[in-house]
Amino acid sequence: MIELRGIGRDYASGDATVHALSDVDLEIETGEMLTLLGPSGSGKSTLLHLLGCLDRPTHGSYHLLGRDVSRLDRNQLAAVRGEQIGFVFQRFHLMPRSTALENVALPLRFAGVGARERRARAADLLRRVGLEDRRHHRPAELSGGQQQRVAIARALAADPPLILADEPTGNLDSQVGGEIVDLLLELHSEGRTVVVITHDEGLAARTERTVRLLDGRVFADERVAPDNG
Amino acid sequence: MRTLSLRDWLRSLREQRVRTLTTLAGIGWGTFSVVAMMAFGEGLEGIMQERAAGLGRGIVIAWPGTTTRSHAGFPEGRALRFTRADVLSLLDDVPQLEAVCPEYSARAQVRRGELVFRTQVNGVNPVYGVLRTQNVELGGRFLNDADLSGERRVAFLGDKIKRQLFGAEDAVGRTLVVLDTPFTVVGVMEPKLQDSDYDGDDDSRICIPATTHERVFGRRYVDDFLFRARDTRETAAAIEAVDAALGRRVGYHPDDAGALLVWDTTEDEQIRRYIFTAMDILLGGAGLFTLLVGAVGVGNLMFLLVRQRTREIGIQMAVGARPRWIQQEVLMQTALLVTIGGAAGFSGAFAVSAVVGATPLAATLGRPHVSPAVALGTIGLLAAVGLLAGWFPARRAARMDPVEALSS
Numbered sequence: 272m273i274e275l276r277g278i279g280r281d282y283a284s285g286d287a288t289v290h291a292l293s294d295v296d297l298e299i300e301t302g303e304m305l306t307l308l309g310p311s312g313s314g315k316s317t318l319l320h321l322l323g324c325l326d327r328p329t330h331g332s333y334h335l336l337g338r339d340v341s342r343l344d345r346n347q348l349a350a351v352r353g354e355q356i357g358f359v360f361q362r363f364h365l366m367p368r369s370t371a372l373e374n375v376a377l378p379l380r381f382a383g384v385g386a387r388e389r390r391a392r393a394a395d396l397l398r399r400v401g402l403e404d405r406r407h408h409r410p411a412e413l414s415g416g417q418q419q420r421v422a423i424a425r426a427l428a429a430d431p432p433l434i435l436a437d438e439p440t441g442n443l444d445s446q447v448g449g450e451i452v453d454l455l456l457e458l459h460s461e462g463r464t465v466v467v468i469t470h471d472e473g474l475a476a477r478t479e480r481t482v483r484l485l486d487g488r489v490f491a492d493e494r495v496a497p498d499n500g
Numbered sequence: 501m502r503t504l505s506l507r508d509w510l511r512s513l514r515e516q517r518v519r520t521l522t523t524l525a526g527i528g529w530g531t532f533s534v535v536a537m538m539a540f541g542e543g544l545e546g547i548m549q550e551r552a553a554g555l556g557r558g559i560v561i562a563w564p565g566t567t568t569r570s571h572a573g574f575p576e577g578r579a580l581r582f583t584r585a586d587v588l589s590l591l592d593d594v595p596q597l598e599a600v601c602p603e604y605s606a607r608a609q610v611r612r613g614e615l616v617f618r619t620q621v622n623g624v625n626p627v628y629g630v631l632r633t634q635n636v637e638l639g640g641r642f643l644n645d646a647d648l649s650g651e652r653r654v655a656f657l658g659d660k661i662k663r664q665l666f667g668a669e670d671a672v673g674r675t676l677v678v679l680d681t682p683f684t685v686v687g688v689m690e691p692k693l694q695d696s697d698y699d700g701d702d703d704s705r706i707c708i709p710a711t712t713h714e715r716v717f718g719r720r721y722v723d724d725f726l727f728r729a730r731d732t733r734e735t736a737a738a739i740e741a742v743d744a745a746l747g748r749r750v751g752y753h754p755d756d757a758g759a760l761l762v763w764d765t766t767e768d769e770q771i772r773r774y775i776f777t778a779m780d781i782l783l784g785g786a787g788l789f790t791l792l793v794g795a796v797g798v799g800n801l802m803f804l805l806v807r808q809r810t811r812e813i814g815i816q817m818a819v820g821a822r823p824r825w826i827q828q829e830v831l832m833q834t835a836l837l838v839t840i841g842g843a844a845g846f847s848g849a850f851a852v853s854a855v856v857g858a859t860p861l862a863a864t865l866g867r868p869h870v871s872p873a874v875a876l877g878t879i880g881l882l883a884a885v886g887l888l889a890g891w892f893p894a895r896r897a898a899r900m901d902p903v904e905a906l907s908s
């Protein structure tokens with residue numbers, strides 16, 4: 272599904288150039304679940320942004336579902352995000368003035384889905400993450416865990432094959448975080464491809480594949496039988 | 501519009517209530533200024549034109565003068581005299597002329613029963629009524645060709661002298677006496693506005709056929725004559741041609757400046773047009789400036805909102821909003837603000853115009869009128885203002901890097 276070849280991402284930082292990523296080769300199969308591990312500043316978010324077509328690589332090529340997306344323009348990248356990718360962020364990133372329902376429906380608006388169907392599908396998804404009774408609440412009226420559930424529901428709205436999560440439990444206590452992890456594992460078991468950045472070795476142990484980054488390079492790529500006991 | 505989440509947008513406007521209201525007020529006031537000033541200018545121009553038209557539209561009044569140079573055996577200093585035939589010959593000799601009318605002018609005693617007035621009694625041709633914008637009250641008529649050729653003793657009365665002689669009674673068909681000669685009233689002039697004259701206001705004048713005037717007052721030479729060019733722009737050429745034709749006919753040098761004295765009312769009209777154009781430019785310019793200040797206000801508000809909503813724009817992009825759509829959205833939002841403000845300004849201008857037009861102020865200020873041209877022009881202007889105010893904030897929003905926007 273995903274094929275990265277010789278990916279590099281440089282940032283100009285004053286006079287110096289920061290190599291946030293260099294020489295990253297990575298292949299991810301459809302339906303795989305993968306955790307990205309690594310110390311702070313190792314390039315995990317940068318890699319996830321590239322995978323999510325939020326950013327373009329300085330070097331290398333990126334094929335998503337057989338299509339070279341590393342040379343697309345900003346409007347085309349947005350279309351790819353809307354159709355193929357669902358994001359879950361550490362800071363939730365919900366629209367603060369919109370209700371839970373409106374937030375979940377947002378990607379459908381950009382997909383050109385009519386208002387009535389948007390509302391119906393968003394309501395279904397909220398039911399799925401257990402928040403049907405919070406439909407008309409604003410993010411500020413929801414707990415962190417609830418906000419992250421809304422964000423997951425939103426990531427699923429356009430039914431994308433690829434889910435990308437950047438430290439989704441980073442702002443949650445461990446019990447609530449565990450529930451979010453369960454939700455992500457459930458998405459994987461449905462056949463979606465899931466990439467999760469985490470500092471949580473426990474979560475890493477529950478996925479079949481772990482990629483470790485160090486200084487912008489792939490330092491280890493381990494496949495183990497997931498420990499979901 | 502795929503991205504315009506109106507509710508979300510209105511909520512962020514509500515958070516900036518004061519700024520939003522002042523911005524709307526700016527656009528509203530600017531629109532009001534442009535529209536109201538143009539409307540008032542137009543009303544004022546209308547009433548001044550009406551007053552000026554009271555004397556006549558596009559006419560030239562000419563008097564015989566005194567020669568200032570010898571010509572064809574005549575010495576200089578000769579007082580010129582024109583007959584009715586001299587004047588009427590101009591219609592054949594000067595192709596630019598639409599109409600020409602001889603005029604005898606006299607002050608005379610007018611009597612009806614016990615009532616006696618001294619007033620202006622003029623001998624004219626039927627075309628006089630048209631040239632001097634003398635509209636006829638219902639039930640009457642102006643002098644006609646039969647009156648002229650038959651030297652009839654008929655009279656057309658100004659509305660004021662009619663009131664003085666007949667009060668509220670119907671005057672048509674009644675008799676009055678001028679210099680011991682009885683005249684039958686054939687018509688009365690509708691009241692009109694008149695801002696200038698050369699032998700008294702038309703409302704106090706009695707018009708009789710030129711032929712009858714010659715007989716009753718024993719005249720042979722006209723006091724003055726009026727003419728109008730077919731095309732107002734040819735008035736100057738017509739005056740020159742009239743001067744030349746008369747010079748040939750009665751014998752004076754065509755370059756003799758003292759021979760024919762003229763009052764070209766189209767020059768006044770020209771001046772009036774200049775004044776009103778200047779006024780439009782001045783007032784419209786002031787309104788335009790106000791509107792531009794309003795545009796800057798809208799632009800500022802949009803910049804503020806775009807900056808404030810940076811993270812939300814990043815979120816929208818992350819879930820599939822094309823930068824192009826974001827740009828359109830900001831432009832639409834700007835257009836919405838400008839439309840609301842503009843509509844308020846328009847309504848205000850319409851309301852004030854209607855109120856002034858319905859009060860006694862209308863007698864001096866005229867009826868303010870929002871012409872389609874002004875309305876369309878202002879709408880065009882508002883569209884330009886919206887585009888101007890929205891363009892740069894929209895571009896800033898569309899060019900945001902989603903990763904940076906999300907981390908803000």
Ligand SMILES: Nc1ncnc2c1ncn2[C@@H]1O[C@H](COP(=O)(O)OP(=O)(O)O)[C@@H](O)[C@H]1O
Nearest residue numbers: 282284289291310311312313314315316317318
């Ligand atoms: N916009 C940027 N400008 C300059 N340097 C950046 C930018 N974004 C990330 N970096 C640098 O790239 C490196 C990788 O960052 P990041 O991918 O956020 O790491 P991680 O998510 O693993 O903590 C860091 O050194 C960081 O300072």
Ligand SMILES: [Mg+2]
Nearest residue numbers: 315316317437
């Ligand atoms: Mg990170």
